[in-house]
Structure formats: C-alpha cells, structure tokens
Amino acid sequence: MITLDDVTLTFPDGDRRTTAVDHVSLTAHAGEVTGITGPSGSGKSSILAVAATLIRPDSGRVLIGRAGAGAGADMVDAAALSRDAATALRRERIGIVFQQSNLLPSLTAREQVLVMAHLGGGRSRRRTAPVRDRVDELLDAVGLSAHADKRPAQLSGGQRQRVAIARALVHEPDVLLVDEPTSALDQERGAAIMGLIARLTHERGTATMLVTHDMVHRDALDELVTVVDGRVVAAPATTADAHVPGRSATAA
Numbered sequence: 001m002i003t004l005d006d007v008t009l010t011f012p013d014g015d016r017r018t019t020a021v022d023h024v025s026l027t028a029h030a031g032e033v034t035g036i037t038g039p040s041g042s043g044k045s046s047i048l049a050v051a052a053t054l055i056r057p058d059s060g061r062v063l064i065g066r067a068g069a070g071a072g073a074d075m076v077d078a079a080a081l082s083r084d085a086a087t088a089l090r091r092e093r094i095g096i097v098f099q100q101s102n103l104l105p106s107l108t109a110r111e112q113v114l115v116m117a118h119l120g121g122g123r124s125r126r127r128t129a130p131v132r133d134r135v136d137e138l139l140d141a142v143g144l145s146a147h148a149d150k151r152p153a154q155l156s157g158g159q160r161q162r163v164a165i166a167r168a169l170v171h172e173p174d175v176l177l178v179d180e181p182t183s184a185l186d187q188e189r190g191a192a193i194m195g196l197i198a199r200l201t202h203e204r205g206t207a208t209m210l211v212t213h214d215m216v217h218r219d220a221l222d223e224l225v226t227v228v229d230g231r232v233v234a235a236p237a238t239t240a241d242a243h244v245p246g247r248s249a250t251a252a
C-alpha cells in the first residue's frame with residue numbers, strides 16, 4: 001500500500017509560493033486501483049510526483065509498504081529518505097506509467113522491458129524465474145506477445161501504453177503510479193487499457209494510484225478521490241456506494 005499522510009507541497013511563484021498539495025491524506029491499498037480526479041491545476045500530477053518520490057513534499061509522510069506486510073512492519077517513509085535512497089526505493093518498489101509512454105525509439109517491445117529489468121536492483125518475489133521468462137510472461141499478460149519484436153513506431157498508441165505498463169511492472173513493484181493513461185487514446189482503447197490496469201492490479205496485488213480526469217472509465221477504479229485546489233474533497237468510496245455525477249445519466 002501507499003499512504004500520503006498530511007502531505008503539503010508548494011512551488012515558488014514569484015516572491016511567494018503556490019500551494020499545489022494542501023494537507024492531503026489518502027491511501028491506495030494493495031490490489032486496488034485508487035483513482036485521483038479533479039479539475040485542471042487541482043494538484044493531481046503533483047500528488048503523483050510526491051508519491052513517486054520524484055518531488056519531496058514540504059511536509060507530511062509518504063508511507064510505502066509491501067502487500068501483505070503485517071501491521072506496518074515493512075513501511076518506509078519515502079519523504080524522509082535521502083535522494084539516493086529514494087531513487088533506490090523507486091527502482092525497487094514503485095512502477096510508473098506516464099501519459100506518454102516514453103519508450104526508446106530504437107528498442108523493440110521486449111527490449112524496452114528487458115532494459116528495465118536489468119536496470120536497478122529490484123527484488124522480484126519470483127527471482128527464480130530467468131529475466132527473459134519474466135519479460136515474456138509480462139508481455140503476454142499485457143497482450144503483446146505477438147508484437148514483442150516491434151519497435152514503438154510499429155505499435156499503436158494503446159500498444160505502446162501496454163509496453164509501458166509491462167515495463168513498470170517488471171520489478172513486481174508494491175506500488176503502481178499511472179498518470180492519465182488514456183489521454184492519447186480513443187475511448188475503446190482507453191477502456192481496454194483501464195481494464196488491463198485493473199486486472200493486473202487485482203492479480204498482482206499492486207497498490208495502484210491512477211490520475212484521470214475522465215470519468216468514462218470510472219468502473220475500472222476501486223476507489224475514487226477528488227482533489228480541488230490541492231485538497232481532497234471526497235473521501236475514497238467503494239465502487240458499490242460511490243455516486244459519480246453524470247454516471248447515471250450516461251447509463252440512462
């Protein structure tokens with residue numbers, strides 16, 4: 001799981017500071033997709049950057065723990081780590097999928113994932129499996145076995161996102177952070193990517209935090225947090241009892 005505990009983040013803004021994240025507390029549980037939504041500029045990407053240890057917050061804790069670890073035994077406060085230790089934590093325990101898939105143009109789909117598997121430590125719980133087997137298993141899991149030898153230019157936008165997802169999962173991270181995964185996709189491909197993220201999250205037990213402004217894909221989220229002006233305005237709700245404005249109108 002990952003917990004942001006009373007996190008505040010400000011940025012310099014002329015001679016004052018802008019508060020991008022304002023005392024935010026939220027948790028993404030293992031095996032669940034927690035969506036973060038809200039208007040443009042509300043702080044969604046900033047929350048994700050703090051969760052990813054890419055930006056250190058002004059205050060608050062970023063607690064990361066392994067799925068199944070009892071009573072916080074394996075919890076680390078990423079916000080309190082040195083830069084090097086945060087980098088190591090990110091490599092080993094956090095997978096990140098950005099809006100654009102950021103693939104290397106010269107590498108095939110398989111090579112993109114292999115490179116990531118060889119980079120950094122990682123501490124796969126299935127270390128016994130050779131790296132190549134793990135990579136091929138992941139490519140299969142994201143539905144890309146038939147395209148493993150293609151380069152990004154030969155893949156569709158949705159296929160490129162699938163490679164990015166496989167790459168983010170190759171270390172079997174505790175936490176998966178996903179920023180607007182459907183922004184470059186049409187609705188059908190977007191729904192397929194969201195369904196894939198939900199399935200892999202449930203199967204692999206990752207604590208997935210996913211930024212989206214698009215409630216079309218609400219059903220793929222287990223929980224939903226709404227952020228306005230850097231603050232959480234709606235507590236996480238389960239799929240069963242969440243009321244999403246406009247959802248019933250869409251269904252009608």
Ligand SMILES: Nc1ncnc2c1ncn2[C@@H]1O[C@H](COP(=O)(O)OP(=O)(O)OP(=O)(O)O)[C@@H](O)[C@H]1O
Binds near residue numbers: 018020041042045046
């Ligand atoms: N690097 C930065 N330097 C200064 N201000 C920043 C920086 N990054 C974000 N901000 C400010 O912090 C606030 C939150 O921005 P953020 O990008 O987190 O919002 P967002 O909800 O992800 O927006 P969008 O949906 O448009 O991507 C905004 O006021 C933005 O201008």
